[in-house]
Structures are given as structure tokens and as C-alpha cells.
Amino acid sequence: MKKEAKELSKSPTGVMGLDEITGGGLPEGRPTLLCGSAGSGKTILSIEYLLNGAVNYNEPGVFMAFEENVDELSENIASLGFDLDELILQKKIFVDDVHIDGSEFEETGEYDLEGLFIRLGHAIDSINAKRVVLDTIEVLFSGFSNPVILRNEIQRLFRWLKMKGVTAIITGERGNESLTRQGLEEYVSDCVILLDQTIKNKVTTRSLRIVKYRGSAHGTNEYPFIIDKGGVSVLPITTMKLDYIVSTDHVSTGVAQLDEMLGGMGFYKGSSVLLSGTAGSGKSSMAASYAQAACRRGERVLYFAFEESESQIVRNMRSVGIDLGEWSDKGALKFQMTRPTMYGIEHHLNSMSKAINEFKPDSVIVDPVSSFLSAGDEQEVKALFVRLVDLLKLNQVTVIFTSLTSGGASLESTDFGISSLIDTWLLLRDMESNGERNRALYILKSRGMAHSNQVREFLLTDQGVQLVEAYIGPDGILIGSARSEQQALDKIERYLYDQEIERKKNVYERKCKTVEANIASLQAELVAEQKEIDLVIEQANIVRANELKNRNIFMKNRQDYKQHEGENHE
Amino acid sequence: MSNGKSRSKNDVEYELLLYIAGQTPKSILAFANLKKICEEHLAGKYKIKIIDLIKEPQLAKGDQILAIPTLVRKLPEPIRKIIGDLSNTERVLVGLNIREKV
Numbered sequence: 001m002k003k004e005a006k007e008l009s010k011s012p013t014g015v016m017g018l019d020e021i022t023g024g025g026l027p028e029g030r031p032t033l034l035c036g037s038a039g040s041g042k043t044i045l046s047i048e049y050l051l052n053g054a055v056n057y058n059e060p061g062v063f064m065a066f067e068e069n070v071d072e073l074s075e076n077i078a079s080l081g082f083d084l085d086e087l088i089l090q091k092k093i094f095v096d097d098v099h100i101d102g103s104e105f106e107e108t109g110e111y112d113l114e115g116l117f118i119r120l121g122h123a124i125d126s127i128n129a130k131r132v133v134l135d136t137i138e139v140l141f142s143g144f145s146n147p148v149i150l151r152n153e154i155q156r157l158f159r160w161l162k163m164k165g166v167t168a169i170i171t172g173e174r175g176n177e178s179l180t181r182q183g184l185e186e187y188v189s190d191c192v193i194l195l196d197q198t199i200k201n202k203v204t205t206r207s208l209r210i211v212k213y214r215g216s217a218h219g220t221n222e223y224p225f226i227i228d229k230g231g232v233s234v235l236p237i238t239t240m241k242l243d244y245i246v247s248t249d250h251v252s253t254g255v256a257q258l259d260e261m262l263g264g265m266g267f268y269k270g271s272s273v274l275l276s277g278t279a280g281s282g283k284s285s286m287a288a289s290y291a292q293a294a295c296r297r298g299e300r301v302l303y304f305a306f307e308e309s310e311s312q313i314v315r316n317m318r319s320v321g322i323d324l325g326e327w328s329d330k331g332a333l334k335f336q337m338t339r340p341t342m343y344g345i346e347h348h349l350n351s352m353s354k355a356i357n358e359f360k361p362d363s364v365i366v367d368p369v370s371s372f373l374s375a376g377d378e379q380e381v382k383a384l385f386v387r388l389v390d391l392l393k394l395n396q397v398t399v400i401f402t403s404l405t406s407g408g409a410s411l412e413s414t415d416f417g418i419s420s421l422i423d424t425w426l427l428l429r430d431m432e433s434n435g436e437r438n439r440a441l442y443i444l445k446s447r448g449m450a451h452s453n454q455v456r457e458f459l460l461t462d463q464g465v466q467l468v469e470a471y472i473g474p475d476g477i478l479i480g481s482a483r484s485e486q487q488a489l490d491k492i493e494r495y496l497y498d499q500e501i502e503r504k505k506n507v508y509e510r511k512c513k514t515v516e517a518n519i520a521s522l523q524a525e526l527v528a529e530q531k532e533i534d535l536v537i538e539q540a541n542i543v544r545a546n547e548l549k550n551r552n553i554f555m556k557n558r559q560d561y562k563q564h565e566g567e568n569h570e
Numbered sequence: 571m572s573n574g575k576s577r578s579k580n581d582v583e584y585e586l587l588l589y590i591a592g593q594t595p596k597s598i599l600a601f602a603n604l605k606k607i608c609e610e611h612l613a614g615k616y617k618i619k620i621i622d623l624i625k626e627p628q629l630a631k632g633d634q635i636l637a638i639p640t641l642v643r644k645l646p647e648p649i650r651k652i653i654g655d656l657s658n659t660e661r662v663l664v665g666l667n668i669r670e671k672v
Contacts, residue, residue, distance in 0.1 A: 106662070114637075115637055144653075
């Protein structure tokens with residue numbers, strides 16, 4: 001009662017996904033009813049709750065088994081990878097198997113189930129347990145014939161468990177019209193979880209639903225879950241957290257021209273990439289090309305193939321110059337093959353997340369995701385992808401999904417709406433023109449980077465994937481041989497231009513030379529003229545000098561004459 | 571093994587354990603009823619041991635005790651169990667295999 005003002009404290013189950021749905025776990029210090037039909041996974045889920053408590057949360061637990069004995073339980077626990085004997089020795093787990101057989105005893109008058117309380121109390125006290133599982137308490141009803149006493153005692157038991165302050169799981173068999181055969185839900189009012197299994201297309205799907213969780217918000221959907229070697233994993237499709245750290249590093253796509261289209265850098269590390277396209281548009285080759293590039297960078301790549309075998313993929317990719325076998329041999333590349341129809345959808349997810357956890361890849365390829373549609377309905381497939389993308393992003397793993405677009409459908413719609421989960425979406429398409437079919441690629445979207453809006457022709461050569469700039473002709477995009485033709489024409493044109501330039505250059509040079517020669521001769525002429533002028537000037541000077549000389553002589557002569565004449569007169 | 575006559579000390583033919591949890595009215599009543607029945611039908615051939623689970627809770631597991639009170643017939647074999655305050659004498663006799671079911 002005093003805890004009511006506070007937020008309800010929770011006891012974490014440690015079961016993958018369940019704590020997310022319940023907002024932290026089961027109500028601490030209260031009983032939880034776990035009901036479901038035979039084989040729905042009640043026991044394994046409650047065992048996991050105890051084991052996780054004992055091993056991870058330092059909360060010892062008591063398992064009171066009404067249906068199984070210790071040996072059977074021990075085997076169950078061993079299958080989850082735990083050693084029950086060891087845990088019992090360490091006083092982390094206490095197991096009490098209750099054996100009831102109504103035919104073994106007579107009932108003579110009044111009784112109560114104090115023996116059960118004492119056993120449970122002893123078990124709890126001896127290891128200071130915080131967690132208790134009673135599996136399945138309804139067996140009591142087959143052992144004791146007085147239902148009035150039983151109901152009173154069970155009611156008392158739940159009260160007693162609360163008083164003890166242990167978090168308890170009480171399992172109950174699913175009834176026809178009620179949650180449990182004996183109506184245990186009437187007594188447990190804090191938390192009720194229902195396990196169910198449905199068979200669709202001959203594939204079993206398990207689901208978990210929280211029917212009631214007093215005092216706490218919780219997911220109300222039916223969540224698919226699986227049981228395998230690692231125990232129970234619930235897939236909380238609607239509780240996806242969007243708080244992972246994103247990388248700003250880039251990784252090459254394996255095609256230099258494509259890197260260029262993606263802002264010159266390639267994909268973001270840890271992003272999700274979708275390659276969608278029609279049959280034969282080169283999705284797998286593109287994916288393989290990425291895988292090869294990733295391996296060359298020294299990354300580890302996990303390749304989930306759902307339609308082809310490893311050897312088939314390796315052979316096919318070798319034909320376009322991509323050698324995946326080499327990396328597979330070196331251990332950098334791992335293939336995992338499964339038929340989509342082999343398991344239910346949630347089993348696929350689990351085996352995939354397991355493989356991812358074990359191999360710890362830097363990049364993952366899922367080829368193709370569309371084949372999952374045969375394993376589950378759209379909603380389930382989407383749920384699988386949300387979960388998978390979530391997991392990959394959390395680990396900063398780059399993932400390439402290929403998706404086959406069926407003919408007739410719009411190219412830009414995936415078969416199931418996973419596009420919102422995709423960071424970079426490349427569309428591969430066939431283009432038919434001039435009686436041939438060619439491949440083209442464009443970027444439909446790429447979050448967080450400037451990217452090219454061009455359509456590029458996409459070639460599968462024996463040197464791998466190549467992108468060629470598309471030619472835009474008068475009739476639209478030229479592709480394939482039309483593009484080659486245009487390229488050839490362009491080449492001729494360019495050649496002709498080159499020749500013209502060369503010719504003009506020659507003419508110019510010749511002209512230059514002529515002009516230079518002219519300049520030289522004119523200059524020579526000038527020099528000659530200058531010389532002539534000099535000569536004339538010189539001659540003129542000589543003449544002038546002579547004249548002066550003559551004049552002087554003449555003057556002298558005249559003076560001489562005058563003198564002479566004077567002498568004569570006297 | 572019918573060994574009653576060959577043994578010199580054949581008084582303990584019936585070894586009975588009565589499991590109780592404290593001195594509750596039901597336990598006291600059960601013991602009184604048991605004592606009475608034994609004296610009437612098994613005089614000199616029985617031995618009763620009372621186990622109080624409040625004092626020795628670890629003993630409950632061995633005989634798979636859930637209900638209180640529980641009477642366990644250890645001997646003669648096979649082990650038989652009777653639960654309740656033993657107020658129905660007929661059923662106790664049937665349960666102890668002293669009287670055939672009618």
C-alpha cells in the first residue's frame with residue numbers, strides 16, 4: 001500500500017523483448033499469471049525468468065515444479081546452456097518438484113495446504129529467494145477433490161506470496177472460455193500474460209500478449225515470439241527505440257561511379273540500403289559487388305541468401321568478375337542459406353540475429369527480402385524488418401537488402417512498406433528501347449547526403465559492375481547500343497574537330513612566318529635607305545667643305561689682287 | 571512379506587507418520603482421531619511418529635507433503651497417504667488398508 005504513490009518497481013525478466021513491452025519487467029513483489037495452452041512456452045519462459053534473475057540480477061529463485069521432476073527440469077535448463085546442478089550448489093536456484101497423485105491418498109475430513117506453504121517458505125528462506133515460479137499450480141485440482149478448500153488455499157497462497165515480497169510467476173493452462181481452466185485470473189490481479197500459438201500456412205507462430213498489468217503502461221499488441229536454443233525472444237514491433245548512435249563515416253559501394261553519385265563518398269556506415277528492381281535487373285550483382293568491396297576493405301560480411309545456394313552465387317558472380325569464393329575461403333564472407341518457407345517469420349529473424357551476434361559482421365546482405373512474403377503476411381514481414389534494421393543499426397552494421405519488384409507493380413513501391421526504414425534506396429530498372437533491354441540505375445533517396453539525380457546505365461561486365469553516364473538524345477535517354485552509337489558518333493565528331501583545329505593552326509603558323517619575313521625585308525630596305533641618306537649627307541658635306549675652301553682661296557686671291565693694283569698706282 | 575508370526579517382536583506392524591504444522595486445532599483433532607482408531611483396531615501393533623513441519627520444514631519434500639494434516643503409512647509397504655483431520659473413521663480404515671473398500 002505504501003508503494004502506491006511511487007512508480008511500480010519492476011523485476012526485469014532478461015527475456016529479449018519482454019522487458020521492453022512491459023516497461024521493465026514483471027511487477028516486483030507481486031504474482032504474475034502466465035497462461036497458455038499446452039506447449040505454448042510457459043515453462044521455458046518462467047525458467048528463463050528464474051535463470052536470468054539468478055545469473056544476471058543476483059536474485060536467487062525457487063522453481064516449484066508440479067508437472068516435471070528435477071531431472072526433466074535439469075534437461076530443459078541444460079538446453080538453454082545452464083547447469084542446474086551448479087546453480088543449485090551455488091544456492092542460486094532451488095528446485096522442488098511436487099508430485100501429486102490423487103489416487104495415492106484418501107481424504108478424510110478437513111485439511112489445508114499448509115504443507116505447500118511450508119515447502120515454499122523453506123525453499124525461499126533457504127536461498128533468500130526473490131523470484132518464485134509455480135508451474136503449474138492447477139495440477140492441484142487434479143490431486144485434491146475439494147475445490148472449496150483448494151480455491152481458498154490458492155487465494156491464500158497469492159496473498160502469502162505478496163506478503164513474502166517475492167516476484168512470482170504462476171503458470172496456468174488455457175481454458176476453453178476463460179484464460180485458465182481453473183479461473184486463476186480471478187486471484188491474480190496484478191499482471192496477466194497470455195501465450196498463444198497459431199498455425200498459418202502450416203507454419204506455427206507463437207505470440208505473447210499482456211492481458212493486464214495493473215499500475216503500469218504496457219504494450220497491448222500480440223507480439224510474436226520464438227523459442228530456440230537461446231530461449232525465448234519476443235519481437236516488440238512497436239516499441240522500436242530510435243536512439244542509436246549514427247556514424248558519419250562512409251563506405252564504398254564497390255562501384256566508383258556510384259560512390260560519386262552518392263556525394264562522392266558511398267553509403268553511410270551502418271545505414272540500410274535497399275536495392276529494388278525487377279527480375280534480372282542486377283540486384284544480386286550489385287550486392288555482391290558491395291560484398292567484395294567490403295571484404296577488400298577488411299570488413300566481415302554476412303550474406304543471407306534465400307533463393308540461391310552459396311556455390312550458385314559464387315559461380316554466377318564469377319561470371320561478372322566478382323570473386324566471392326576467395327573471401328568466403330578466407331572467412332571474411334559467410335553465407336547463410338535458408339528457404340523462406342522453412343520456418344515462421346519470427347524464427348527467421350531469430351536465426352538471423354543469432355548469426356549476426358555470432359559472426360559480428362560489419363556488413364550484412366539480405367538477398368532478397370521480398371521472398372519473405374511467402375513466409376508470412378505483410379504486417380509480419382514488416383515487423384521482422386523493423387526489428388532487423390533496429391538490431392543492425394544498433395550494432396552499426398551496414399545492410400543491403402535486395403527486393404524483387406513484381407511486374408506490374410509500381411517500381412517505387414516495395415511489396416511491403418519497408419521504404420521508411422531505408423536510408424538509401426537504389427532503384428535498378430530495365431529500359432527497353434530499339435529492340436533491346438538495358439539496365440539502368442538511379443538513386444531514389446539517400447538520407448543525409450547530396451546525391452545525383454541522374455539515371456545511369458548500369459553494365460555487368462566481366463570486370464564487375466560499371467556505371468556509364470547516360471546519354472540524353474533528342475528522343476530521351478539513350479541506352480545500350482543506341483548509346484554506343486551516339487558515343488561513336490561523338491568520337492568521330494571530336495576527331496573532325498581536332499583535325500580542323502590542327503589545320504587552322506598550321507595556316508596561322510605559316511602566316512606568321514610570312515609576316516615575319518616581310519618585316520625582315522622591310523627592315524632591310526629601311527636600313528638601305530638610311531645608308532643612302534647618310535651617303536648623300538656625306539657627299540653634301542664634302543661639297544660644302546670644298547666650296548668653303550674655294551671661297552677662301554678666292555678671297556685670298558682677291559686680296560692679293562687688290563694689293564698688287566695699289567702698288568701699281570703709286 | 572508376512573513376517574508377523576516368525577518375529578519375536580512383532581508389535582510394530584504399522585509404522586505411521588503424522589505430518590502437522592504446529593499445534594493447530596486440526597492437528598490436535600487428527601492426532602486424537604488417529605490414536606483412537608489405532609487403539610481400537612491396531613492395538614499393540616502400531617507406532618505413531620509426529621512430524622511438525624514448522625520445526626522441520628525440510629522433511630516435507632521427502633514424503634511429498636502438501637496437505638496438512640497428512641498421515642503416511644510407512645509400514646507395511648506400499649506407502650499410503652491419508653489427508654485431513656481423520657474424522658471419517660471408515661475412510662481412515664480403508665486408507666490404512668485395514669478394511670477393504672465396500
